[in-house]
Amino acid sequence: MGQYEWVEKLPHERLPQHVAIILDGNGRWAKEHSVSRSKGHLAGAENVETISDALIDMGIPYLTVYAFSTENWKRRQEDVSYLMMLLKRYLVKNKKDAIRRNIRIRVLGDKQGLAPDLRDLIEDVEQATASLDSFYLQFAINYGGRDEIRRAVQKIAAEGIKAEEITEEVIGAHLDTADIPDPDLLIRTSGEERISNFLLWQLAYSEFYFSPKYWPDFTPQDLEEAILDYAGRQRRFGGRK
Ligand code: FPP
Numbered sequence: 691m692g693q694y695e696w697v698e699k700l701p702h703e704r705l706p707q708h709v710a711i712i713l714d715g716n717g718r719w720a721k722e723h724s725v726s727r728s729k730g731h732l733a734g735a736e737n738v739e740t741i742s743d744a745l746i747d748m749g750i751p752y753l754t755v756y757a758f759s760t761e762n763w764k765r766r767q768e769d770v771s772y773l774m775m776l777l778k779r780y781l782v783k784n785k786k787d788a789i790r791r792n793i794r795i796r797v798l799g800d801k802q803g804l805a806p807d808l809r810d811l812i813e814d815v816e817q818a819t820a821s822l823d824s825f826y827l828q829f830a831i832n833y834g835g836r837d838e839i840r841r842a843v844q845k846i847a848a849e850g851i852k853a854e855e856i857t858e859e860v861i862g863a864h865l866d867t868a869d870i871p872d873p874d875l876l877i878r879t880s881g882e883e884r885i886s887n888f889l890l891w892q893l894a895y896s897e898f899y900f901s902p903k904y905w906p907d908f909t910p911q912d913l914e915e916a917i918l919d920y921a922g923r924q925r926r927f928g929g930r931k
Contacts, residue, residue: 715880
């Protein structure tokens with residue numbers, strides 16, 4: 691038995707295959723610790739690494755994190771530039787490590803709206819890890835669920851697909867998550883209970899779990915609790931048992 695004894699005892703079909711997380715509470719964490727908001731984001735970024743390592747150890751193959759929304763541009767300039775710097779630093783720092791550990795990294799969101807240097811970095815890491823398949827890590831950056839659907843509809847129209855040919859599968863295939871399974875479990879930290887324009891299409895049948903902890907304080911043990919909670923739920927996908 692490894693570190694996650696309870697999770698390891700669960701039958702495979704009770705384990706989520708895809709966990710999505712709304713990382714919330716970095717700012718409040720910083721305030722609580724009387725440090726700058728940047729320190730809160732830094733602690734938050736470090737925790738993304740801790741939690742992805744825990745998911746890998748638990749044998750859960752997909753993690754998607756909401757790192758920067760289409761609405762986050764309205765924040766103070768220093769907050770925005772620090773978050774962008776953290777994302778760049780993460781990609782530079784983790785490229786080699788991802789390749790070594792067979793991790794595929796992808797970015798969801800409108801890349802056209804990002805600075806060219808970040809866009810180039812994303813393209814480089816996405817290409818370098820495109821064939822890797824032990825763990826799939828998605829960062830939603832300049833991402834909004836409505837914007838993603840809008841871009842998908844534009845692509846469908848541009849391809850000249852006829853109205854009667856537009857099925858849910860066609861829409862799904864034009865989203866940023868085209869070949870990624872829908873999340874089974876959505877976690878939001880910091881006590882807020884809303885989805886804030888995250889994966890609107892993909893979360894249709896996901897289970898939601900809200901933790902009162904601020905994101906930098908959310909530990910692998912908290913993750914284990916969320917997964918055990920998920921494992922006890924009955925998913926009916928709108929049907930009856
Ligand atoms: C919410 O905290 C957090 C964000 C808007 C950004 C999340 C981004 C990171 C943790 C860094 C990027 C990740 C990596 C791996 C480089 P908040 O500032 O809204 O907190 P508050 O609601 O308490 O103010």
